[in-house]
Amino acid sequence: MKKICLGIIVFALVLTVSAETEYLGQAAFTNSDGPINIAVDASVAFRKLDSPYLMFMLFMGADKDVVATLHRDNIIMVYNGQEYKMPGIKDFRENYRSDRNDMSLYERMGKEGLISSHLRFYDFQWRYDFFPVQSSRIRITDEGEMRALIGFKTKAYFKNPGLKNGDKVIIKVRDKTDPDIWGECEVEIGKTLEKK
Secondary structure, three states, X not given: OHHHHHHHHHHHHHHHHHOOXXXXXXXXXXXXXXXXXXXXXXXXXXXXXXXXXXXEEEEEXXXXXXXXXXXXXXXXXXXXXXXXXXXXXXXXXXXXXXXXHHHHHHHHOOOHHHHOOHHXXXXXXXXXXXXXXXXXXXXXXXXXXXXXXXXXXXEEEEEOOOOXXXXXXXXXXXXXXXXXXXEEEEEEOOOOXXXX
16 A cells, blocks of 8 residues: 555656746746647746736647647636736737837847747747737737647737736646647746856
């Protein structure tokens, strides 16, 4: 009986370890535990914690033989046990005027952390986004599709619940029809690489 209990504990620990998010540096995090592999660049959110909306750049791809369709309503942020959905594009544009500034800041930030992610092998669709800057040629979409090595990249905005350095949030995504096709990534606000 003791061996069975010990085996169950070891198995649970292995599952817990494999589900951990990896910190890539420069405010980038990745997790490939679910059928949807996800990397989150939180560099803008780290710099603008006083903003009413926080921007995260999401890079997502599906496992081999998985086809996923992601609807904007199936992306949530979890903070202190509470779920936050992304705002609709109309409400977002009526209540927030700094998305152009966010994108300008994002384009100046380093992307070296993301280069070490396995998602670098995906070919991302660049013509569609959940929150495109109004003057850009990128089109608004409510859905993004992933398959094989075709990924989906988009900005995700969430109403700021009062995050501060050291807080942790989880970005969760799931297929619009199949809840077994999912991905999630934990983000520690303000995290930097520890000096050795």
